[in-house]
Amino acid sequence: MTERHDLMAAIDGDIEALMADHIAKRPTWYAHDLVQWEIGRNYNDEPWDESQCTISPEVREALVLNLLTEDNLPYYHYAIASGFGEDSAISRWTRRWTAEEGQHAIVIRDYLMTSRNCDPVALEDARMQTVTRGWDSPWTDPIDIFVYTSAQELATRVSHRNTGVKADDEVAYEIMKRVAADENYHFIFYKGIVSAMMQHDPSACVLSMKKVYENFNMPGTVVPNFRKRAAYAARAQVYDLRIHAEKVLTTVMRDWKLESIEGLTPEADEAREAVLAMPGNLIARAEKLERRMAKAG
Numbered sequence: 001m002t003e004r005h006d007l008m009a010a011i012d013g014d015i016e017a018l019m020a021d022h023i024a025k026r027p028t029w030y031a032h033d034l035v036q037w038e039i040g041r042n043y044n045d046e047p048w049d050e051s052q053c054t055i056s057p058e059v060r061e062a063l064v065l066n067l068l069t070e071d072n073l074p075y076y077h078y079a080i081a082s083g084f085g086e087d088s089a090i091s092r093w094t095r096r097w098t099a100e101e102g103q104h105a106i107v108i109r110d111y112l113m114t115s116r117n118c119d120p121v122a123l124e125d126a127r128m129q130t131v132t133r134g135w136d137s138p139w140t141d142p143i144d145i146f147v148y149t150s151a152q153e154l155a156t157r158v159s160h161r162n163t164g165v166k167a168d169d170e171v172a173y174e175i176m177k178r179v180a181a182d183e184n185y186h187f188i189f190y191k192g193i194v195s196a197m198m199q200h201d202p203s204a205c206v207l208s209m210k211k212v213y214e215n216f217n218m219p220g221t222v223v224p225n226f227r228k229r230a231a232y233a234a235r236a237q238v239y240d241l242r243i244h245a246e247k248v249l250t251t252v253m254r255d256w257k258l259e260s261i262e263g264l265t266p267e268a269d270e271a272r273e274a275v276l277a278m279p280g281n282l283i284a285r286a287e288k289l290e291r292r293m294a295k296a297g
């Protein structure tokens with residue numbers, strides 16, 4: 001028995017309770033209710049052309065990046081499922097979570113195909129490249145996994161929600177609002193796991209936060225031309241350094257009451273100070289970047 005195996009066993013009941021709460025609260029929804037099928041046309045009769053697009057190029061890139069990131073779901077499933085026994089509460093959750101995540105790519109793809117807001121050939125080529133490349137999670141310790149997934153789900157919620165708002169399109173708005181709501185339920189679940197872990201080993205959780213947030217990357221980094229696509233998303237104010245600091249890191253720290261956790265080892269106490277300083281440091285970096293961009297026109 002490893003220390004982490006014991007920790008997971010100790011919070012098994014908490015995970016069951018979080019899952020029951022999630023199932024009771026998350027509304028069931030259907031992609032077909034949200035997609036505007038009546039505007040869809042046959043691509044053989046009427047090939048795609050950029051002039052058919054109705055939303056800005058920046059938001060289109062953000063939508064495609066969000067979709068390709070969702071498309072890589074098999075690897076996210078593997079990253080979590082491979083670490084835990086088939087019969088554990090976390091494995092039952094992971095199967096349920098995977099089923100919910102699957103709908104996100106379905107609805108975003110249906111929207112893009114019917115509204116013609118992306119090149120269908122480029123999209124499929126990029127999907128093939130993304131999923132063929134796969135994704136290796138850098139996190140294998142259960143504490144790191146859930147410290148990461150908490151922030152990652154919240155970041156995804158923010159990114160989907162902003163994409164829907166910036167699309168300036170009623171259908172995209174409703175779809176992305178629905179997907180973002182799902183990501184928020186996932187965030188609440190994973191955040192709850194870390195809260196339960198903190199009851200047993202607060203120092204290990206804080207040390208993990210420092211390690212994970214210092215090296216935080218969204219899983220979409222494996223998408224072809226990620227840097228270019230992310231630059232578009234930043235330009236559309238869908239996601240950038242400042243949003244990461246203000247809407248993601250600050251929120252998780254506040255929700256976990258990081259400042260007032262008691263009983264930390266001196267090393268974890270030092271790590272806490274470093275984590276608390278992260279949003280401010282990131283905002284200073286964002287401001288420097290913003291000044292440089294303003295200067296460059």
Ligand SMILES: [Fe+2]
Nearest residue numbers: 070101104183
């Ligand atoms: Fe998702």
Ligand SMILES: [Fe+2]
Nearest residue numbers: 153182183186
């Ligand atoms: Fe999610």
